[in-house]
Amino acid sequence: MNLTDKVIVITGGGQGLGRAMAVSLANSGAKLALVDLNEQLLEETVQLVQDAGAMAKYYIANVTNEQEVESTFNHIKNDFKVIDGLINNAGILRDGMLIKAKDGQVVKKMSLEQFQSVIDVNLSGVFLCGREAASHMVESGTKGVIINMSSIARGGNIGQTNYAASKAGVVAMTTTWARELGRFGIRVGAIAPGVIRTAMTDAMKPEMRDRLEKMKAVGRLGEADEIAHTVKYIFENEFFTGRVVEIDGGLSM
Template sequence: MDLKQSVIAITGAGQGLGQMMAVTLAHAGAELALLDVNQKALDDTKRQCLMLGVKALTYQVDVTQEAQVEQVFSDVVIDFGQLNGLVNNAGILRDGLLVKVKDGQVSKMSLEQFNAVIDVNLTGTFLCGREAAVQMIETQSQGVIINISSVARAGNIGQTNYAASKAAVATLATTWAKELARYGIRAAAIAPGVIETPMAAQMKPEAMARLEAMIPVGRMGKTAEIANTVKFIFENDYISGRILEIDGGIRM
């Protein structure tokens, strides 16, 4: 895919990985549809993209709400005339043990805590991926869908909900690659390791230290390193149905 004047939608575009992806793709000449629940954060990303001379529009949306997602992707095509790519980046953390015993008392992860992560990370990815595919097909735009997974998809202590969601979005990508190829749509996923983002900053210091000690390259990843991988997938037309692990060598 030639990124110049291609239209790429990015969820969770207001900060961290999403913002860096938007700026990186803007550098390559892509036009950006920036999606996030936080309008103020979106405005900051939009400003950075406009400074690079590309068209960038913002869309405030809760990716867990079907009607909102349907409307937003319809609006994107009305505003840009096409849709060539989607990065399903929106996600949250609500870490906790499945069960925990303290002073003889057993506590457990609540269904609300589990569902909150599944709703954003998995259901949101499903809804946005589905609607992006619909718009790509209806506008006859060959396209690419990239899901952001995580090395936690292999299972990680204290992340029952997050690990489950990230394993699922990786599987969605491989499934979509097979289903959507007939329409000229590729799909892939990226499984980042420990990356310096606001989300990672939410982790407990002891958990972060434990993870950093496991990374063979000796440091956390940079947001630019993940954003450059997104750009690589868009530009390499032979990548589909694969999960790229960008993790500094860590294996959970």
């Protein structure tokens, strides 16, 4: 896919990886439809995209709400006339152990709300947005691309029952959608980042950050721009579909 003038929807587009992706795609000539819950952050990202010489609009929506997702994608289609790509980037963390025990007694459990809230955003939200994007692509005859953000935690990680389950599900949906949607000319891929440098990692205690860096073969954390580069690769390589790209600095070797 040549990204010039292509309309790309990014959920969680107000900050972090979503913002880095938006600016990167803008530099390649794409038009951006940014979805998030924080209007101020969305406005800031739109300005950065416009500074890069590209067009952008923002939409405030909760990706876990079916009616809001349907309405938002209809608005995007009305505003841009077409949807060429979707990056399912919105996600949350609610880390905690399945159970905590002391002296043979369980003192704390992961609550259903703690589990379900992550599944709702990271898995159900991906499902809803992917379904709506695919529907618009098929109806307009667009050979589009859907990219789902997974994580290397999808293989299981202590303290992340909810997050790991959601990110494993994202990969399963990616493979399924690639097989189902290929006949319409729609490609679907996933990216599984390792630990990426963000405001959250910058706020970590130095010893914790040093330990994370030493765990990686490259000896450092990843950068948001490196994930954005992978996004462009998936969009531009028309032989890529149904696979997940691990960008983790060798952490999972």
